[in-house]
Amino acid sequence: MTVLVSVPVSGKSALPVLFPDSVxxxxxxxAAAEYSRITPDEPRPCFAVLLxxxxxxxxxxxxxxxxxxxxxTDPGARAEFATAIVPRFGSAYENPVRAWWFEPADLLRVARAAEARGLDVLGSIHLHPDWHRLGPDCERDRPLSERPTPMDEYVFRGAGWPLNVVCYLERRDGRFYYSLAAWDGDCAPLPFRAELGEA
Incomplete structure (x- = not known):
């Protein structure tokens, strides 16, 4: 498991993110299930809220x-994509299965359930597949990674959540490989520590 070193943020060390193996x-x-459904026309996002x-x-x-x-389906989401996201980040975001907008009712339910358990909504985790291999020819020279895209940076800053994890996933010779990185709400890197699960 790769461990990132602590990176100073605003003159102080950022808190490490501790991530359990089971989660x-x-x-x-x-993410692997969604990845298996990706076609050149459907990037198939995978997104979750971290508690x-x-x-x-x-x-x-x-x-x-x-x-x-x-x-x-959400009028606010449709309006934001039409007026802000597509003009700023390109026509690729006209594709209705590219990008994620968490259903507001689901987010409220998740936040209330977390509060009942003494947990907070910390932020999000989402999938970046090797779209430069799976997508249309126009994507070949724009590889994704565990780093945020300009669109991710826009979303991270807009959401204001203190933790945003990007999971890069690719399949080679029938096996999945992944890398992870954590980012704060200003898109500065956070040290990430993944728990070593039981063998």
């Missing part, structure tokens, strides 16, 4: 929650 496995299983606590020395992820994508 990571749940996301990777969902946990912030202690004096770490941001501790305890769980995650999936919800529906309201990208094409």
């Amino acid at each position: 990571l496995r749940r996301f990777l299983d969902a 946990g606590t912030v202690t004096p020395d770490a941001t501790v992820v305890a769980d995650l929650a999936f919800g529906r994508n309201a990208r094409t």
Whole structure:
């Protein structure tokens, strides 16, 4: 498991993000399932909200929650994509299965359930597939990674969540490989620590 070193943010060390193996496995299983449905016309996003606590020395992820994508059904989402996102980031975002807009009712339900468990909504995790291999020819020279895209940066800053994890996933010779990185609401890197699960 790759561990990122602590990176100073605004003159102080950023808190490390502690990520349990069981939570990571749940996301990777969902991401692999979505990945298997990707076609050159459908990027198939995978997105979840991260739940946990912030202690004096770490941001501790305890769980995650999936919800529906309201990208094409929520009037606010449709308006934002039409007036802000597509003009700024390109016509690729006209594709209704590219990008994610968490269903507001689901987010409210998730936040209330988390609060009942003594947890906070910390932020999000989402999939970046090797779209430069799977997508149309026009994507060949724009590889994704575990780094945020300009669109991600826009979303991270707009959401204001303190934790945003990007999971890059690719398949080679029938096997999945992934890398992860964590970012704060200003798109500065956060040190990421993944739990070593049981063998």
